[in-house]
Amino acid sequence: MKIKPPRLPRLSAPPLPSFSGKLHDARTATSIGRWLGLAIAVCFVTGVISHYLQHPPDYLVNVLPSRPSWGYRVTQGLHVASGIAAIPLLFAKLWAVYPRLFVWPALTSVRHALERLSVAVLVAAGVFELFTGLLNTVQWYPWPFSFVPVHFAVAWLLFGALILHIAVKYPEIRAHWTSRSPGTLELPVAEGPDRRSLLRGIAAAVGAVTLTTVGQSFTPLGRFDLLAPRHPDHGTQGLPVNRLASTAGVTALTVADWRLTVVGKRSYELTLDELGALPQTTVTLPIACVEGWSKSAEWTGVRVRDLLERAGARPGTAVRVVSMERRGAYRVMEMGADYADDPLSLLALRLGGQVLSLDHGFPARIIAPNRPGVLQTKWVSRMEVI
Structure with a gap:
């Protein structure tokens, strides 16, 4: 006689969470999504500009413009400001739509599968980009990978997921874009806080984080710069410093016998006194760093193009600049022809x-228009015509 094994009791599926209220409807999600989409678009475009100014491919080196002189200051300031503003918007958007994560069945069609995929990638990439970018503003990197290439690659992934999400959700977005009535809701409506109150609260949160951080680049609001990691007026000689001489391994002893070497058809060397005896030019240019802070200052020195001409270089020639620092990703910097020829480059x-x-940067440093701060090389010891 065959003995049948006892049947195990069938476990019932745990009850799914139940959500209701005006603030979890499609209209609210669309209203927040408009702001979030705009913030991400601005952050993405300015981020691409920043990346190619900081790491230009060979075909762009002599094409990138040196004007307007304040260009990088504006685009990088917008990049960081829009990224910080997007953080409370992302939290609000997730709060408005998270009940949809518990809808069952999980997948109902190909279109629904694409929608869920776009949401998963969008949320993961968005959280990664915004929070790694935020940590970059304070120069804290608690991860094993190189920040710049990974941040740039995930930015394209985020942008692609956003486009896919908009394409898949376009009918719902269009239906709730301008409608003032609840319309067809994805979830039951119950009494709850007013949507306008929520949106005003979100706007206040975005305004608060922007007001208390944007002063690091928009100096008229510097008095409200309470949460930003840098204040434009705090630092040696009234200007913030990201990389100290001690960090770079440069000391007073290192620069004691400093000479500038310029390599070209007519290579030459100059002592600091000889360099100071050449015609001097004074310009007002900003230092604008990738972390988002910037400030204009008055700089005096010798035009880069005058130094290159003395070495026999023709107009339209690029230059390689070498720092005395012992280590660092930007110890060697190349300056395209448009920058080298610009009379503001010193x-x-x-x-x-x-x-x-x-x-x-004593004894000498580069200052040029429309350049990231990491490319304004300090402790310059060598310039090579290329």
Whole structure:
């Protein structure tokens, strides 16, 4: 006689969470999504500009423009500001739509599968981009990968997921874009906080984080710069410093016998006194860093194009600049022809009328228009015509 194994009791599926209320409907999600989409679009476009100015491919080196001189300051300031503003918007958007994550069955059609895929990638990439970008503003990197290439690659993934999500959800977005009535809701409606109150609260949160951080680049609002990691007026000689001389391994002893070497058809060397005896030019240019802070300052030094011409270089020639620092990803920097020829590009010796401090690049540093701060090379010891 065959003995049948006892049947195990069938476990019932756990009850799915139940959500209701005006603030979990499609209209609310669409209203927040408009702001979030705009913030991400601005952050993406300015981020691409920043990346190619900081890491130009060979075909762009001599094409990138040096004007407007404040261009990088504006685009990078917008990049960081829009990224920070997108954080509360992302939280609000997720709060409005998260009940949809518990809808059953999980997949009902090909279109529904694409929608869920786009949402998964969009949320993961969005959280990764915004929070790694935020940590970059304070120069904290608690991960094993290189920030710049990974952040840039995931930005394209985020943008692609956003386009796919908009395409899949376009009928719902269109239906709730301008309608003031609840319309066809995805979830039951119950009494709850007013949608306008929620949106005003979100706007206030976005305004607060923007107001208390944007002053690091938009100096008229510097007095409200409470949460940003940098204040434009705090630092040696009235200017913030990201990379200290001690970090770069440059000391007073290192620069004691400093000479500038310029390599070209007619290579030459100059002592600091000889460099200071050449015709000096004073310009007002901003230092604008990838972390989002920036400030204009008065710089005095010798035009880069004058130094290159003395070495026999023709107009339209690029230059390679080498720093005295012992280590660093930007120890060697290449400057395209448009920058090298620009009369605002200097090998600066003074800041605000004073000799450069060691932390600001003494004896000499590069200052050029429309450039990321990491490419404004400090402690310059060598320039090569290329």
